[in-house]
Amino acid sequence: KEKLKDDALLKKSLSISKKNWNKEDFSWSKDLKKALKDVFKIDKLRELQLPTINSVMSNEDVILIMPTGGGKSLCYQLPAVISKGITIVVSPLLSLMEDQLYGLQKHNVKARMLSAKCDKENVKIIMNALIDKKSDLKLIYVTPEYMAKSNRFMNKLQKAFEMKRLDRFAIDEVHCCSQWGHDFRPDYKFLGILKSMFPGVPILGLTATAPAKIIVDVQKMLDIQGCLVLRATFNRPNLYYEVRRKPTDKDTCLAMIENLLKNRFKDKSGIIYTTTIKDAEQLTTDLRALGLKVGCYHAMLEADYRSEVYSKWISGKYQAVVATIAFGLGIDKADVRFVIHHCISKSMENFYQESGRAGRDGKKSVSIVLYRLLDIFKLSTMVFQDKVGLQNLYKMLAYCLDQTSCRRSLIATHFEEVWTRTDCAEMCDHCRKPKESKQVNIAPYCRQLYQIMTKAVQSETRLTALKLIDAWYGKGASTLRVSSIPVPKFTRESGESVIGHLLVNGYLQEDFHFSAYSTISYLKRGPKSALALDNNHEILFNYELH
Ligand code: ADP
Ligand code: MG
Ligand code: ZN
Numbered sequence: 162k163e164k165l166k167d168d169a170l171l172k173k174s175l176s177i178s179k180k181n182w183n184k185e186d187f188s189w190s191k192d193l194k195k196a197l198k199d200v201f202k203i204d205k206l207r208e209l210q211l212p213t214i215n216s217v218m219s220n221e222d223v224i225l226i227m228p229t230g231g232g233k234s235l236c237y238q239l240p241a242v243i244s245k246g247i248t249i250v251v252s253p254l255l256s257l258m259e260d261q262l263y264g265l266q267k268h269n270v271k272a273r274m275l276s277a278k279c280d281k282e283n284v285k286i287i288m289n290a291l292i293d294k295k296s297d298l299k300l301i302y303v304t305p306e307y308m309a310k311s312n313r314f315m316n317k318l319q320k321a322f323e324m325k326r327l328d329r330f331a332i333d334e335v336h337c338c339s340q341w342g343h344d345f346r347p348d349y350k351f352l353g354i355l356k357s358m359f360p361g362v363p364i365l366g367l368t369a370t371a372p373a374k375i376i377v378d379v380q381k382m383l384d385i386q387g388c389l390v391l392r393a394t395f396n397r398p399n400l401y402y403e404v405r406r407k408p409t410d411k412d413t414c415l416a417m418i419e420n421l422l423k424n425r426f427k428d429k430s431g432i433i434y435t436t437t438i439k440d441a442e443q444l445t446t447d448l449r450a451l452g453l454k455v456g457c458y459h460a461m462l463e464a465d466y467r468s469e470v471y472s473k474w475i476s477g478k479y480q481a482v483v484a485t486i487a488f489g490l491g492i493d494k495a496d497v498r499f500v501i502h503h504c505i506s507k508s509m510e511n512f513y514q515e516s517g518r519a520g521r522d523g524k525k526s527v528s529i530v531l532y533r534l535l536d537i538f539k540l541s542t543m544v545f546q547d548k549v550g551l552q553n554l555y556k557m558l559a560y561c562l563d564q565t566s567c568r569r570s571l572i573a574t575h576f577e578e579v580w581t582r583t584d585c586a587e588m589c590d591h592c593r594k595p596k597e598s599k600q601v602n603i604a605p606y607c608r609q610l611y612q613i614m615t616k617a618v619q620s621e622t623r624l625t626a627l628k629l630i631d632a633w634y635g636k637g638a639s640t641l642r643v644s645s646i647p648v649p650k651f652t653r654e655s656g657e658s659v660i661g662h663l664l665v666n667g668y669l670q671e672d673f674h675f676s677a678y679s680t681i682s683y684l685k686r687g688p689k690s691a692l693a694l695d696n697n698h699e700i701l702f703n704y705e706l707h
Contacts, residue, residue, distance in 0.1 A: 182212035189218050192243040200242055200268050207232050209393045214239055217329065217365050222388035224335065224366040224376060228395050229514050230521060233367040234261060237331035241299045242270055246328040247291060247321060250302045253334050253346060258302040260491045265300065272300035275314065276307050288313065291321040305337075309351035315358075322359050330355055332383070335366030339378040340548055342370055349382075356384040364388075370510060371395065371576040395513065395576040396584060399520045400528055402568035403590040404561050406654055407503075407531035414531070418444075418501065419451045421529070422480060430474070431499035433483045434506070434515055436539050444503060445483045458484035486515065495522035502530040505561055507540050508553035509575040512560070532561035534657035537664075538626055538671075542680040545673050555665045562661050564704050565598040567591055596705070603659050604700040607668050607693045609633070609646045610660070611686055616643050623674070623683040630656055651706040660684075662702045668693050 184190075193214065197203050206214075213225050213236040227233050238261075241248035252258050258274045265272045273287050290296040308314060321327045330352075336342035338349040355364060364385055371392065380386045408414040418433070435441045438459045445457035456470035456479040473479045475494055482488060483503075500519045506512035512530070520526030537558055544550030560571050568589035573580040585592045613632045617624045620640055624632070631637030633656060635648045649656050663669040670687035673680055692698050 182215045184215065185211075187215055187218065189243055193218075193239065196239060196242045200270060201235065201239065202268070203235070206235075209391050210236055213365075213391055216389055216391070217363065218243075220329075220361070220363045222364045222383075222385040224368070224379065224385075224388060224390045225393075226368055226371050226376070226390065227393040228397075229369045229517060231369075231393055233333075233369075236367070237329070237365055238265065238270065238300065240329065241272075244299075244328045246326040247298060248300050248328050249318070249330050250300055251305055251308065251330065251332045251352065252302055253304065253337055253344075253349075254490075255304070256490055257333070258304075261302065270300070271298045272302065273298060274302035276304050277310075288317050291317045291326065292324060294324070294326070305346065305348040305351055309348055318359070322362065327359060327362050329363045329365060330359075331365045331367065333367050335379055335383075336368040336370035336375055338366075338382045339375045341372070341375045341378055344370075345548065353382050353384060369514065371578075373577060395578060396569070396573070396580055397517060397520065398584070398586070398588065399523050399525050400516065401525065401588045402516070402528050402572070404530045404532055404568070407533035407536070409533065409653070415447050415451065417531075418448065418503075419453065421499075421501065422448070422453055422455075426480075426499050426527075429480070429498035430477065430494070431481045431497055431501065432488065432515075432518060433481050433501045433503055434488075435483060435485060436504040436536070436543075438485055440503065441483050441485050448483065453481075454479050455481045455483050458482050458488040460485065460487040486511065489515065489518065492518055494518075496524070497521065497526065498524075499527045499529065502528075504536045504539065505530055505532055505557050507544050507550070507557065509556050509560065509572065510553070512557055513572060513575075530561060534661050535626060537661070538682045541671055541682050542673065545671065545680075545682075551671070558661055559665050562658055562665065562704070563591075565591055565596050598703050599705050600701045600703055601706055602699045603662065603702045604693055604698055606649070606659050607663055607700055608696075609643075610663070610669070611690065611694070612643050612646060613641065614684070614686060617641055623672070624685075625681065626657075626660060626684055629684050630660065649706075655704070655706040658704060659702065659706070662704070663687070663700070666700070668700060 197206070209225065209227060210232055213223060216223050217236065217240045225233055225236055237248055237250060255276055255278065262272055262274055273283065275284065275287055287301055290298040318327060332352060334344070337344050337346040338352065339345065364383055366379060366383065376390060380388060408417060433444065435444055438461055441457055441459050445455055448455045456473055458467055458470050470479070470482060474482045497519045500516045502515065506515055516528035519528060537554065540554055541551060544554055556575065563571060567582050567585050568591060569580050569585040570582070582592055587593045610629065610633065613629060614624060622641065628637055628641060630653065632641040633649065634653055635642055660669065667687045667689040669684050672683045672685045674683065693700065
């Protein structure tokens with residue numbers, strides 16, 4: 162029933178979207194063109210920017226879905242510049258706001274931000290500007306926390322509304338409203354009152370998160386059900402996607418990266434992502450020891466040091482930056498030719514954004530993920546408390562485990578688009594070198610693993626993935642091994658993939674325990690174990706075990 166309602170809502174938004182929002186004879190079209198050139202120094206709007214701006218100017222509620230870097234901000238900045246009143250921009254992060262303010266300042270657009278960190282003087286200026294008809298302030302950036310906490314601000318907004326100075330709300334990263342999103346923020350809930358408190362003031366939601374389920378949830382939360390939804394494509398035709406098995410041995414892995422940087426990516430610029438700060442530092446040291454020019458970047462480094470690393474990379478003194486995901490916001494380098502994931506991302510969204518920092522100039526660039534099962538458990542202990550944290554991580558795992566599908570089509574499914582092999586044009590490892598798909602039934606291995614687990618339970622031991630694999634391959638503590646189970650004929654890497662597939666499909670599950678210093682992930686039977694225990698049950702895996 163719920164599903165039916167969602168479909169009806171989306172249909173309604175489709176019918177609004179049929180209007181011609183691309184026209185150039187709206188009453189504001191001339192001002193728009195002029196401001197674009199004179200204020201923003203931009204020659205041409207990009208895909209969906211014009212329809213978004215036109216619908217925003219027509220006071221429609223709109224949700225714009227566009228990949229990161231697509232140019233969402235202009236869709237409220239430009240309307241703000243050509244409107245008389247004030248545009249309120251809700252944004253989750255101070256650093257995002259600072260970046261934008263800096264950019265607007267360069268273009269002489271009057272904008273300010275309001276947060277808990279703001280000094281009194283600044284707050285006063287903003288509060289006054291809201292109700293001052295002569296003020297030339299165009300945009301106020303504010304965090305949802307601040308709105309929720311500041312009665313004074315809400316009160317002033319109310320007054321501005323009565324004076325018809327409140328032009329619109331732009332809500333950046335609007336997926337943060339939804340619990341289904343990868344980045345749910347409770348404070349975004351407060352925004353649910355905007356529509357009833359300021360009837361007729363349009364809302365523009367912006368996000369790079371696409372699933373319809375999330376968008377419908379966001380619409381409900383903001384009380385803009387059935388609003389216009391504009392969706393840009395997520396396909397990045399110039400990105401080549403590749404996944405490699407990450408060698409278990411550290412030196413072999415280093416040699417692989419060295420080889421990539423010295424040969425395939427010689428004289429080319431890129432980013433290497435790691436999960437932890439420790440990994441980033443270690444990998445930087447190791448690569449430098451091999452004579453490579455790389456810098457290190459993560460959140461615990463001093464701001465000055467970070468900007469020095471950034472400029473050395475921009476100017477080409479560093480071939481690559483080895484970084485945690487703290488390296489991302491505000492990267493403005495068009496000729497990034499490669500992004501290597503030394504460890505997988507925590508979700509497809511994250512992966513898409515991180516890999517998407519390559520090839521902004523439209524030229525051919527490469528995304529390589531180095532995948533190894535054991536890396537998953539570093540991430541899972543970080544994300545398991547989020548409602549859909551594990552689910553998102555397992556989707557990323559499935560992307561890596563897939564041995565035959567077009568990578569691009571896998572990414573498309575995630576963004577609820579359909580791209581075929583033709584759209585890929587051999588721009589992924591599987592399309593370039595198609596493999597024959599071979600299905601194997603891994604149910605017998607699943608039952609063997611259960612036997613090992615049962616024995617462990619009897620000896621009151623919990624099994625991490627590493628211990629489980631060790632026991633399976635006849636290594637590690639002898640008490641954990643089961644003598645009747647033969648050591649697999651395939652490699653340990655293949656064994657890891659079997660476990661990965663069982664995990665993704667619910668035959669195994671992670672079991673988290675807190676120790677004094679960390680969270681540990683153990684493996685246990687999953688919700689589908691009853692099925693697997695039936696000897697007739699098959700678990701098919703499209704994989705070449707060797
Ligand atoms: P998003 O919020 O979608 O991730 P931004 O709004 O931060 O993207 O824009 C990314 C970059 O693209 C910015 O540097 C912005 O100035 C630039 N940009 C936006 N629109 C255009 C355009 N029409 N032409 C050229 N550059 C643009
Ligand atoms: Mg943005
Ligand atoms: Zn492909």
